[in-house]
Amino acid sequence: MTTPIPRSINLRQVAEEAGVHPSTASRALNSATRHLVAAPVAERVQEAAARLGYRPDAAAMSLRTGRSRLVGALVPGIANPVFAPILAAAAAALSADGHALLVADPGDDPEQAAEFVAELAARRVDGLLLATVSLRDDPALAACRLRGLPTVLVNRSGGEGVPAVVSDNRGGMALAVEHLVGLGHRRIAHVGGPAPLSTGLLRREGFERAMAAAGLDVPPGWIEAATAYGRAEGEAAATLLLARCSGVTALACANDLLALGAYDACRRAGLRIPADISVTGHNDMPMVDLIEPPLTTIRIPHERMGREAARLLLERIHRGAEGGTLVLASGLVRRGSSGPPPDGMTATA
Amino acid sequence: MTTPIPRSINLRQVAEEAGVHPSTASRALNSATRHLVAAPVAERVQEAAARLGYRPDAAAMSLRTGRSRLVGALVPGIANPVFAPILAAAAAALSADGHALLVADPGDDPEQAAEFVAELAARRVDGLLLATVSLRDDPALAACRLRGLPTVLVNRSGGEGVPAVVSDNRGGMALAVEHLVGLGHRRIAHVGGPAPLSTGLLRREGFERAMAAAGLDVPPGWIEAATAYGRAEGEAAATLLLARCSGVTALACANDLLALGAYDACRRAGLRIPADISVTGHNDMPMVDLIEPPLTTIRIPHERMGREAARLLLERIHRGAEGGTLVLASGLVRRGSSGPPPDGMTATA
DNA sequence: ATTCCCTCTGCAATCGATTGTATAGGCTCT
DNA sequence: AGAGCCTATACAATCGATTGCAGAGGGAAT
Structure with missing residues (x-):
């Protein structure tokens, strides 16, 4: 036998309690229509609603209004x-x-x-x-x-x-490249994100443009796109690059998880970070400051992205606004995984 | 002006397309009532629904059925x-x-x-x-x-x-204590979770019982409950303990975040982990295997907890079952943050 | 005093799916 | 062949809130 579920309060009961018609009660409780109701009546209804603990039924409201x-x-x-x-x-x-x-x-x-x-x-x-x-x-x-x-x-x-x-994907990646170049790196490879994702494409473009702007060459095969944003995929891509790119001194990764995979690949190759090779990530996800060495990465404003996305969506919902793309700036977070290249590797090849 | 939103297909339209009354269409589409409808009619309705891409309106269904x-x-x-x-x-x-x-x-x-x-x-x-x-x-x-x-x-x-x-909170904490005792620790302090939470209370009890079972004393002041599960709170509690507990060789923490805070406190006190002091966590949250040193902790079966909770809830919903508490076993994950106590600290004081 | 207008409230339809009840039609059995 | 039963379908009410429309009542203006 089912417990006799206490039927929750509906609008009719509130209206009855306040001595008005349900439609009047509805108007009194809705701020957009409250002006249609005499002030004392509205107040009476609101009190009745509060007293009974009334909450409009979402299903009924949704059915009627479409929202x-x-x-x-x-x-x-x-x-x-x-x-x-x-x-x-x-x-x-x-x-x-x-x-x-x-x-x-x-x-x-x-x-x-x-x-x-x-x-x-x-x-x-x-x-x-x-x-x-x-x-x-x-x-x-x-x-x-x-x-x-x-x-x-x-x-x-x-x-x-x-x-x-x-976030500014191209710009963020450029920050990483500029940081590495500033440390003296010349031979930098890129562990890219999945090609079908905008982050994968834009960060790759950011990498290429920043390298070009620094007057550096990106030989064919020095960019390897991972198949997904994951540690294992990062390791696979980084392993390929390490084997393929002779004299590489830095790996700029499209994402922190890929960078963690790059750590694994470097370790397996017997390379010390950052003494033998530098690694940078992207996103500054939680706890990458605690790994060894702490990851140098690009911080993207997660909270702000969520907040702004919600704001934009609400604007579209309420006002039908046609807001365009909002690009938020990212910033470099310098930590222990990036350092000067090994001796003798600073000169352009 | 708003775009003319394409009205989605409703049951009436499906019924019309199939040449039946909406109520018949409803029964034909619902597996529990389908036997009330002649097989060929049911098939016709289902085809019509598929052809039109019909989906029952959740609000209407919810309003009518209460679910x-x-x-x-x-x-x-x-x-x-x-x-x-x-x-x-x-x-x-x-x-x-x-x-x-x-x-x-x-x-x-x-x-x-x-x-x-x-x-x-x-x-x-x-x-x-x-x-x-x-x-x-x-x-x-x-x-x-x-x-x-x-x-x-x-x-x-x-x-x-x-x-x-x-998860087995008492048992999990006991695993951590037994591990530390097995390594030779005798003077172990506990960074506890918030007292009003069951995890805080039970893990503390697990700590106390395991210590008693090992014949070890827990002096007053060797347990400090953090005010929340957070890194900063963990650091605060661990700092207190380090100051207060002379000769302490291990910190058993109620949670991984607290353990990370304990790392911070130890570092600030100039203590090396695990050479000078061992630290254990609880939960095995993602990436604690990557920090330095990798955290020894208790693995709780996250996915299984979610799955079982969903299963239990669905049983209650469908069958009104009164399922009791389900306790899942945890396991010790041995990593680098625990080791033998410093020389001369093994003997009971 | 009559007309008009304006404010406030009530009435009733509506959203879409579900389900209890009624009934039409076909079948079986005698 | 007729009575009775059973199956399959249709009808209509219902869930609860919202909202266009109608109308009652009061006040102002001529």
Whole structure:
């Protein structure tokens, strides 16, 4: 037998308690329509609502208005150290506006992502934060377009006028290269991110441009794109580079996890960091300051990205604004994994 | 002007397409009522639904049935490295059952947590995972009880017959103590977790019992409870202990973050780990294998906890089962932060 | 005093799916 | 062949909040 669940208070009961019609009660409780109700009546209704502990039923409200005060988020891994703080900040900002965040984790499967968009749309989410989008023809993004869902990309860009909040990927990578060059490095290889992701592409471009700007050559084969942002993938790519690039003195990695993999590859090759080779990461994820040696990396403003993405999305939802891409600056965090190249390696080859 | 949002397909349209009444279409699409419909008709309806890309409207369904296929989760920090993998696993398990996870992050504020419970209840969540509960008189838990919401605690226990999924906190701490004792330590201090949390209390008890079982004394003042699970709090507590406990050779910490703080305190005191002092953590959170020295800690089965919590909750939701507490075993992970005590410190004082 | 207007409140329809009840039609059994 | 039963379908009410519309009442203006 089921416990007799205490039926929660509905609008009718509040109206009855206040001695008015439900429609009047509704208007009295909604700030946008309150001016239609006489002040003393509105007050009576609000008191009755407070006394009974009334909360509007989300399902009924959603059904009638089409809005759910729910925002969906698609991320590749809830536990991902890059996206977790972004999500947390976004959730906080949304919560202040009465919205809750519904997180879905399709991993790296674009079809699954599109499926989740459909599911979220059926739940009538008011908008969507996408952190899974790949550069071209992303099915999830297409699914949003099809349904006319307000959408903001986070830490991803997708071209074609979709608003996005990203860090300055090219600029961040350039900071890393400039730092290494400043230390005297000339022979720098790049452990790149997955090519279909905007971060993979832009950071690679940042690397190439900064090298060119410093007047340095990037021989063919000195850039190796990892198949995914992971430690194992980083190790694989770095191992290839170490074997291929004679005289390399630094590895600029597109991501901290890749850099950790690069640590592994260097260790296996018997190279000391930073005495024999320097390694830099990107993202400054939690705890990379504690590893040995502490990782020199590029800090991206996680919290701010989440907050701004939420703000942009809310603007789109409320005002239908067409906000463009917001690029946030990143900064270099100098730690122990970068140092001058070994003696005799400073001169250009 | 707003874009003309393409109205999504509803049941009436599917019914029309299949040439039947909406109620028949509803029964044909619901596996529990499909036997009430003639097989060829059911097939026709299902084809029509597939052709039109029909998805039942969640709000309408929720309004009518009272169920939302939504499960709420309250965690102290989405980005918390302990809870993130638990959430991810729970979300995956729930998703397989058609449920989505609505995460709310009240931080450490119990009133805020209770407020979120009310909000989630208004959204008609089918059940709730609580990871924020404190030991006694938790307002969030009370709010769940009041509303008769199916609830499962995760990584927290709350007494009084509330089902919970936890790791063996006492046993885990005992493993750490036994390990240290096995290495020859006799003078061990405990950096405890917050007293109002079950993990804080139980791990402390585990410490005390294991010490007693080993015939070792825990002088007064050799246990210091941190005010929160954080690196700074760990440093503060460890600093106190180092000053207070003469001859201490090991710090058994209730949590990895506290252990990281203990690292900081030891460094500031000029103590080398593990040559001068051993440190152990608890939880085996990501990347503690990369810090220097790699942290010896207790591994708790994060993914399994999330999965089992989801399973237990679904059982309660579907079958109203009254599952009790599930205690999962933890294991010692031996790494570099623990070693034999300095010479001459092995003998009991 | 009559008309008009304006403010406030009530009425009723609506959103979309589910489900208890009624009924039409076909079948079996005698 | 007729009665009765059973299956498959349709009808209509319902969940709870919102909102266009109508109308009551009061005040002002002529």
